[in-house]
Amino acid sequence: MRSPREGIDFEELVHGELLAQAVPPARFRVAGPDTRISADAAMPMALALHELAVNAVIHGAFANAQGSLELTWEHCARDGREWLRVEWQEATTHEQRHPPTMKGFGLELIERSLPYELDACTRVAWSPGGTRIGIEIPGGQPASNWHRDERMPPP
Numbered sequence: 001m002r003s004p005r006e007g008i009d010f011e012e013l014v015h016g017e018l019l020a021q022a023v024p025p026a027r028f029r030v031a032g033p034d035t036r037i038s039a040d041a042a043m044p045m046a047l048a049l050h051e052l053a054v055n056a057v058i059h060g061a062f063a064n065a066q067g068s069l070e071l072t073w074e075h076c077a078r079d080g081r082e083w084l085r086v087e088w089q090e091a092t093t094h095e096q097r098h099p100p101t102m103k104g105f106g107l108e109l110i111e112r113s114l115p116y117e118l119d120a121c122t123r124v125a126w127s128p129g130g131t132r133i134g135i136e137i138p139g140g141q142p143a144s145n146w147h148r149d150e151r152m153p154p155p
Contacts, residue, residue, distance in 0.1 A: 008042050010035040010084075014071055017049040021057050023069075032073035035084060041137065044109075044117045051106030052088055052133060060131055061090035067130070076136075084137045090130035110135070 014030050037045055061067030073086045107124065114120040114135060121136040 007036045007038045010037050010045075010073065013037060013042065013046055014049060017046060017053050018069075020050070021053045021062070023053065023057065023062055027062060027067070028069040028071065030071045032086075033075060035073065035075070041118055044114055045137075048106075048109055048114060048135065051109055055106050056090055056131075061092050063092075067092045078136075081138050084139055086135040086137070088131075088133040088135075090132070092130040 011030060011032065011034075018028055018030075019025075056062045056067075056069060061069050068091045070089045070091070071087070072089075073084060076083050076085050110122050110124060110133060114122055114137075118137050120138075121134075123134040125132040125134075
């Protein structure tokens with residue numbers, strides 16, 4: 001965290017985690033509105049993204065030369081609150097992925113830690129075309145997990 005009070009730009013966090021795993025930029029697409037993650041939310045989200053990237057390199061989209069990743073996020077409203085919806089969609093060309101028989105650290109982090117630490121809603125789907133992870137984080141309040149970054153001009 002370069003400036004803990006301001007949090008971190010979500011897109012910068014995503015790129016940092018993917019590039020740390022030496023994933024070539026041509027193999028992934030990231031897109032979403034300007035969003036800053038609070039200092040409190042940055043560490044759990046960075047860990048989750050790190051685990052997803054590592055698993056994609058070992059078992060998923062990046063385990064061979066043909067797979068790819070699309071990671072998108074959007075702001076949405078639900079139950080009178082603003083939420084940040086993050087979608088991690090792997091596209092694979094190798095064997096069908098099945099749910100693991102044992103849950104490792106990455107799944108525990110997604111399914112248990114994020115809901116506990118950030119009041120997030122998460123889901124994991126296994127399909128022949130690749131793994132899909134959904135993470136929804138509440139925000140838009142004084143002690144927010146994230147906020148729209150008004151300092152950054154639109155793309």
